[in-house]
Amino acid sequence: MTPEKIVENHKKYVLQSWSKQGNLNPIPVAKADGIYFYDFDGNRYTDMSSQLVNLNLGYGNKAIGDAIKEQVDKFCFVGPSYATEAKSTLAEMIINLLPDSFGKVFFTNAGADANENAVKIARMFTGRNKVFSRYRSYHGSSFGAGNLTGEPRRYPLEPGIPGFVKFFDPYVYREAINFESEEEATKFYLTKLREQIIYEGPDSVAAIVMETITGSNGVIIPPKGYLPGVRKICDEFGILMICDEVMAGWCRTGKMFAFQNFDVVPDIVTFAKGVTCGYVPLGGVAVSKKVAEYFDDHLLSCGLTYSGHPLACAAGVACVNYYGEAHILDNVAKSGKVLGEILEEMKAKHPCVGDVRYIGLFSAIELVKDKKTKEPLVPYGKDEKGIMGTLVGMLKKKKFMTYSHENMLFVNPPLIITEEQIKEEMEKMDEVLTYVDSELI
Numbered sequence: 001m002t003p004e005k006i007v008e009n010h011k012k013y014v015l016q017s018w019s020k021q022g023n024l025n026p027i028p029v030a031k032a033d034g035i036y037f038y039d040f041d042g043n044r045y046t047d048m049s050s051q052l053v054n055l056n057l058g059y060g061n062k063a064i065g066d067a068i069k070e071q072v073d074k075f076c077f078v079g080p081s082y083a084t085e086a087k088s089t090l091a092e093m094i095i096n097l098l099p100d101s102f103g104k105v106f107f108t109n110a111g112a113d114a115n116e117n118a119v120k121i122a123r124m125f126t127g128r129n130k131v132f133s134r135y136r137s138y139h140g141s142s143f144g145a146g147n148l149t150g151e152p153r154r155y156p157l158e159p160g161i162p163g164f165v166k167f168f169d170p171y172v173y174r175e176a177i178n179f180e181s182e183e184e185a186t187k188f189y190l191t192k193l194r195e196q197i198i199y200e201g202p203d204s205v206a207a208i209v210m211e212t213i214t215g216s217n218g219v220i221i222p223p224k225g226y227l228p229g230v231r232k233i234c235d236e237f238g239i240l241m242i243c244d245e246v247m248a249g250w251c252r253t254g255k256m257f258a259f260q261n262f263d264v265v266p267d268i269v270t271f272a273k274g275v276t277c278g279y280v281p282l283g284g285v286a287v288s289k290k291v292a293e294y295f296d297d298h299l300l301s302c303g304l305t306y307s308g309h310p311l312a313c314a315a316g317v318a319c320v321n322y323y324g325e326a327h328i329l330d331n332v333a334k335s336g337k338v339l340g341e342i343l344e345e346m347k348a349k350h351p352c353v354g355d356v357r358y359i360g361l362f363s364a365i366e367l368v369k370d371k372k373t374k375e376p377l378v379p380y381g382k383d384e385k386g387i388m389g390t391l392v393g394m395l396k397k398k399k400f401m402t403y404s405h406e407n408m409l410f411v412n413p414p415l416i417i418t419e420e421q422i423k424e425e426m427e428k429m430d431e432v433l434t435y436v437d438s439e440l441i
């Protein structure tokens with residue numbers, strides 16, 4: 001197929017996610033390697049978002065490819081009730097990476113169904129029906145996960161499923177109150193959360209579901225003591241704490257799982273994306289021993305044809321091994337430090353940069369019209385002139401590939417990126433921010 005025909009067919013026959021279909025302009029991808037992908041004219045694009053923050057180990061990882069091929073040669077599929085080496089190995093590896101309190105894994109196809117099944121498991125275990133999740137959150141777009149999601153991507157699913165209750169994230173930068181310390185902010189958010197739970201009836205709340213670090217809504221890093229405080233509230237009322245690590249997990253934040261940055265142990269962890277880096281789709285729900293044991297004599301009423309798909313689990317085993325063998329966390333520490341320094345310089349230099357938030361290789365640049373008033377560069381939910389799309393387009397022209405959300409640009413490169421590559425790419429970002437300073441504010 002010619003590249004022109006590939007694009008033509010895409011536009012004619014494919015319904016593309018999260019897009020108006022009339023004006024699509026997809027890049028036909030010919031090949032990819034490391035942190036780069038190429039079109040058919042040989043143009044090289046730098047992936048500064050790890051695709052959808054899932055391609056943590058970059059393109060063309062031979063170990064993962066070989067593991068998939070080896071599994072293809074053995075067998076491609078058997079159903080969930082059969083034991084396979086790939087599934088048994090991966091489940092053990094994941095449980096060994098988690099705190100001692102963790103017991104078992106239920107495998108899913110991706111992140112949304114991991115969260116849906118986590119909610120089902122929490123409801124069955126507690127016998128309660130309500131679930132708390134946050135406004136500035138994305139947990140997937142299928143019906144159940146979409147109801148957990150707090151931001152506007154949930155709107156097409158409304159009116160929502162009863163029992164899905166929303167509370168606010170600790171988004172200190174945009175809070176109307178000026179907190180004197182992180183601890184003060186934590187106290188405020190926890191007090192409100194506890195109060196809300198009491199008003200909802202604690203005995204009806206099965207779980208609190210949180211992205212450990214809110215990802216696509218702006219890399220919102222919880223203030224000191226926040227997550228242990230949520231843990232305490234969960235313990236007080238017998239509520240399960242579910243950390244959605246679909247985006248933040250798998251070394252992205254400088255730890256294997258993001259919650260390990262915060263001195264807290266959840267009851268359930270959901271994961272996807274970086275477990276296989278997209279080489280084959282896979283997700284899962286890791287549960288504590290206590291939750292796992294409950295299902296020794298209660299029916300686990302969850303099922304997916306492809307739960308524990310052999311090819312996906314083989315990819316997962318290779319990926320998880322690679323994180324360790326290639327010392328990916330060391331690279332995240334090194335390259336993440338450089339990224340953080342550059343982001344701080346950008347915040348100091350550019351009037352349009354209101355805030356930068358970063359941890360490991362997970363970061364967002366929040367754009368404002370005015371640093372003092374914090375007026376966002378585009379109003380919430382109303383970027384009618386498509387300004388953020390224009391900025392992403394300008395970066396794309398420079399072959400810096402990433403995405404935006406509301407007034408934020410994201411820099412979440414593959415975790416194999418070098419310090420030099422970060423410096424080289426962030427010069428392109430600097431040029432675009434200079435344009436925003438001079439033309440848009």
Ligand code: PLP
Pocket residue numbers: 052110111112113115138139140141211215216244245246247248272273
């Ligand atoms: N949870 C979080 C935090 C995510 O960022 C995403 C996707 O971006 C999901 C869940 C949904 O995952 P999937 O698209 O694999 O269903």
